[in-house]
Amino acid sequence: MVSGALRRQGAQQLRECAFPSRTSSCTSERHIFRVCRPQTAASSQFLRPRIQQQQTRHFSGTSCRTTPPSHSSETQSSLPSSRLSTPSSTSACPSPSHSVPAAKSANALLSRQSAPSAALAGPNSLIWGSGRSPTMAAVSMLRRMSSTPQLRNESKDPKDSTAVKTEEAKKEGEPEQDHLGKHGFQRSEKAEKATQVNMAARLSREGKSQTKAGFSEVWRLVRIARPEFRWLGVAFVFLLFSSAVSMSIPFSVGRLLDLATKGAIEDVRILGLTMNQFFWAFGGVLTIGACASFLRIIILRIVGERVVSRLRSQLYRRTYTQDAEFFDANRVGDLISRLSSDTVVVGKSITHNLSDGMRAIVSGSAGLVAMMWLSPKLSSILLIMFPPIAFGAFIYGRVIRNVSRKIQRNLGTLTKIAEERLGNIKTSQAFVGEAQEVSRYNQQVRKIFSLGRREALISATYFGANGWFGNMTILALLVVGGNLVRTGSMSVGDLTSFMMYTAFAGSSMFGISGFYSELMKGAGAATRLFELMDRDPSIKTTVGTKVKSAQGPIQFKDVTFAYPTRPAVNIFKGLDFVIPSGSNVCIVGPSGGGKSTVASLLLRFYDPSQGSVFINGVDVKTMNVKSLRRRIGMVAQEPVLFSGTIADNISYGRPTATRAEIIGAAQKANCQFISDFPDGLETHVGPRGAQLSGGQKQRIAIARALLKDPDILILDEATSALDAESETLVNAALAELLKGRSTTISIAHRLSTIKRSDQIIVLSNQGTVAEVGKYTDLSADPSSAFSRLMEWQMSGSEAPVDPPRQGGHVTEKELIEDDLEEPVPEEEEELLEEEEEEEHKTKSTPNTKA
Template sequence: MKEKGHVDIEEQDGTTEELGFVKSEKANAAAQVNLSAKLSRDGTSASGNKGSMKELWRLIKIARPEAKTLSWAFLFLLMSSAVSMSIPFSIGKILDIATQPEGSKELLFGLDITTFYIGLAGVLATGAACNFGRIIILRIVGERIVARLRSQLYRKTFVQNAEFFDANRVGDLISRLGSDTIIVGKSITQNLSDGLRSIVSGAAGFAMMGWVSIKLTGILAIIGPPVAICAFVAGRQLRNISRKIQKNLGTMTKVAEERLGNVRTAQAFAGEVQEAGRYNRQIKRVFALGKKEAIVAASFYGSTGLMGNLTVIAVLYVGGGMVKSGAITIGELSSFLMYTAYAGSSMVGLSGFWGEMMKGVGAASRLFELQDRNPTISPTKGEPVKSARGPIEFKHVSFSYPTRPAVSIFKDLNFKIEQGTNVAIVAPSGAGKSTVASLLLRFYIPTEGVITIDGRDITKLNAKQLRRKIGFVGQEPVLFSGTVAENIAYGVPNATRAEIVAAARKANCQFISDFPDGLETHVGARGTQLSGGQKQRIAIARALIKQPDILILDEATSALDAESETLVNQALGKLLQEKNTTISIAHRLSTIKRSDRIICISADGEVAEEGTYEQLSSNPNGAFSKLMEWQLSGSDMPAQVTEPAPTEQEEIEQELEETEQELEETEQEEEPVRDGRHFLSATSKMSDATKLAEYKSAGNRKNEVPAHEAVYFKNLLSSKRSFGDFRTVLHTGLYSQVVAMEVPVNGEIGDEVHTVDQILLFTSGRGLATVAGKEQEVSAGDVVVVPAGTQHQFVTKGDQPLELVTVYAPAEHLPSSVHRTKEAGDREEEEGVDEAPAWSRRSMGENEGLGLVRESGRY
């Protein structure tokens, strides 16, 4: 459960405001997010009628291609059910014969008792064979359905456009391809079979019970409606819980996939404990939902089992009297009771089938949402592309990323690149250099304007065929797990060995000769077995083997050392000798000088100037010269240069100056009181203006006096803090909260976000403080400032606990957001009650008089 005031970093990534930075207009525009391409967590965005019969019927129709095979399984099911139904009848007849007087002879179905037993054994063997056939068919069909679903969904996912992947987490997509498909496959094979078996067995059982005794059957009929109601209610709850579990499993998979994929970075920053805690929190959420699911299921099965047992007792009571009166025989009563057991287990199985089917519906809705989504840019539709040669022209192009529509990247961008030329595109950081490549590759569509190649609008071309004509080498080369040869030939799967070797040689991949397995060397996941320069040269070979008409180099050498850059530049030089058009997105001077022409894009998304290197560098006041000056000085030119806004401290000082006269008048009245302890101010004598001035000087960001003076933070007293030792709570006259706490040896606190600023004074021990991803060693006497909305964590080091005092900036807190103690808070939270204690509505002086505040003072 998310506490009040707690910001979920996973869901609101990027909202943190660093201390001393004022949000720009661009940041405010970026906050206007468009997530229309984002899949809903429970799969309801597409259907809108979750759990409907239409959705259930669509789930069942997934098995349509297996209908012929499944019909054999259902035939075996009917045969095995018929065998099962014959057993109670046979046992009843045997009991009647066994209770006959000695010497009497009675035949069963015209057979003597020995022959009947032999025949019964044969029937039971047939039933076992039918069960074997039913189970093996359903298991194989289930695996086939899961495999087909995964294949369809993976293919559907892969053709989605870039906007889709901008809005959706990879971990959630993996969860849909993994656990969701398993649940769906089980629901429409094994679970559906169990449900049909329950229906057949239940119907046959009730029919046989009615044949034995209508009176006893009527007693059993009473249990039907309550069980049906329980099944319906439990089914809905199980479906909803299942959706939540699958949603959280997707998040958990995302956390694991992202963190384990970057485990070296986490280890380099000693983040093992932090990452384990992050994963454990997600596990706890899944466990809590699983526990809730277990309670619902246990309550349902327990209640229906009790009703069934009470009904059996009633049948025995009435049936015993009927046997005494001679209305039925002891064998018939025994058969009836056995049919009762069959019918009862069938009803329980039927209710369980419904609950499992609803879980399947919950998982299927997430699959259907993905399956129904069509990409906004179809990769296979459009005019055929036999060649991408010819001039490339951007005509009045404006563009904003679909997920950030309010942030304009380009505004009326115009430039032309002639066929066969080598053009460098330079721009300040964040001005959209790489966006040019994304638009040419048709990952996105311009908001306005057109992009043409040889006069043809690329939005009307077949995207897949166009991309085959474009070679791309990125700043961070992406290699797939496999061999060196497989990665080089990735874009040309049918490439010959000779073509692969030729491309590798042109890309200066001589290092392959040092590998024991040569081209068959496995590069590892994401190429982890290779250096940065080696990966980059393999990426160049991959682009070269395509023989592209257009080559895009997106800062291909920016992350390399000098030696690797020299080798890569030699490989790039060979690429540039080809007859293709080359677009170099660059900021390194060596790359820029090598180009025939330079296009300089301004921070506003327009072409500032263009020309040769000699032409642009000769103008000292030009945009290109200024950009080069910034880069040669070791920094990057800001995307926008605006008049600096006054800082928050400057605003506070200005307000303090306005109230300085009033402060001087009241200063004489505000003497320290109460046993010599120093108060910052005698709050009961202060005016609102003075209170506000001191309140603002303490760092509060709201321009208003707080409503409550004594405040606990529910965040700090939540279950997430059970490992911390909160010994003393102190309140100051500034309405802020001061908490003394201890981090035990090998313990940690934090990894949470608060809505107010904090100042932490470390009083003893030593440890590691992580604030907004930056780490620093701390020990006694150190002070750490944690800005509002910033993620933070503190871990002990050594054999001594880390003790600290935390001062929280004042903030207005309603009574409903505070708790008296951790235990009371946990209890009220579980009970759904959220009431503040009486002390939170008293003044500081009243609470101190009652002994509820130990100490007040200035910190």
């Protein structure tokens, strides 16, 4: 425990030293070592050393054993420098004069000029020696500094120390820290522009804010249920009948009690019936009421399920018709949460809650009318108690709606974390990130638990207060009603009926309160759903002239484009080129040059900021997007397969394709591996094609594109995962199949793919066309951009281009970091690892003894 506390405090102090901007300036001696810490980008590697009980420190080949001090870290940090100079640990080291002079080593910590000494002592000894704990290093450093007046005076003023280090860095030719980014890389002009993010397409976390307590959402839910109004009317009739039967019970009990108190009830008739006849008739009425209640419940539940199914269908269809900008700005996990958990909350508020709420409203209203008829005086007591209960229900509904919104938002974040992390589980395990990911997930779980606890506290307070008000009301009714019976103003039967009606009205009031709270929860979730349903995509897929054929020349005319989420970073600036009809064109360029963006603009995932894209002289903006995409085949660099069979994935673009056509497309794409599967084309590929290799998925994607029989075929590194033999066969099949018929656009780095193209378009990092020509012409010129690009690729080095653009898309990781307010503590990760080790030792102990 002590070593853990020492380690955590030492690590915290060193973090404050490494990142002085996070802490206030301090000139006291207890924090004097902050200004001696070398502030380099590499300093983070020293923040998590492995602490051992006994460690060895080397000074020019001489070892030193150091025993940790016995006093606590709090005592160490609070001691003055005079006390810190007293030896606090036993050391068997030779004098520093035998190795590195103390003054020189201290100066090395300040100015980083003693490179030979630091290299001799090892990388970790630059701070605290090889393997020494951070707190021990701080004590040792303070001890050396306290014995050097010059160092103490220099470090009293952090500003002066920083200025000295800056001048020394200039002399050594090192870049100044102020000109470096927080990650140690110099920020380019493009990086500055990339910070200008446009998130207009991003959905809000809690839905659109409403001034009223969710009544607009409730009204929209009612409008969604409009096709079911006829069945709702039938259910309401059954509800009235079952409620009337329930309300007749208190009246009948009151009449029987009045007759019993008078005596000789054998000859008394009720409603013209003898007692036995009345009981049999009343039992039949109750049976009919139960049947009416059964029909009412089942009709309302079925109607509610229909409404929820309709809502889910509309929401999913609306989500699927959104444009690419929408999916760039929103994470998939949040959309899945809206489609799943939000619709469950709304469905519960409509199905179960609607049935119970309507019954509570009808029964409560009938009970109040009966009470007013029996005793207006006692009813006035209820009217006094009603306003505070109603006001409390209104406040509770508003509060619970806001809490429900926050819970749904955090559930969306939780779903997003799980979806991304579990989808990349192999990468996480390869980097031993299990503890970090579990801690990240648990952090979000704790947020949801905190909100759930708050919701429980609010609900307990409200319903507890309601129960107390109800009990006090019954007590007041008994006191006043007893006086009325004693004075003869009211019979015992009437008082009993009144009390039973009060119980009915009280339970109905509780039912109405629960109905209102659940309705507000549903309204909070419905806000997020309706925000998604109300968003109109910027590119309408069903508007425009239908495309019967996409054959013809393709022209990019003065195209300027930036991704909508990063409007300040231009991918293209005046891009101009023409692709002849039926040709095989290859687009090459440096990474981040916009090669795949050409395909996105051609498929009209985005529209250019300026300029136009033409197919056979027609602007694609005037075309029907769906019909255009039906005439274009696409094979992405990372092919995506859906859960299902191989045949389902090949026929995805043409669901009506025959079995023979599917087999033909698979053979042309060299999918011979299908014969090795027992089920052949009916083999299930698993989620995202997890059961297949990269090359197998790529060939299925090629077969899927060929089955569409497209006019334009886009191959984005389509053969990058194939071996040489498969690539040769696939390329030969594509060349024979598409020659002079379809326009093929290849985005490639492989020289074999580039050689077989008719024309090569070389893109520059400035968003323009560097040069256009055939392979023989471009490769013959050693000074051409294409030759330099090929030379860099053949040598295995990176092209000397501008720093890569900050991606045009807002990544999933960036969106996750927006939602996670606090980083995962390093101490928590270390504690998780220690717990796993202790648990492993505990399990292995009995086996060792055995």
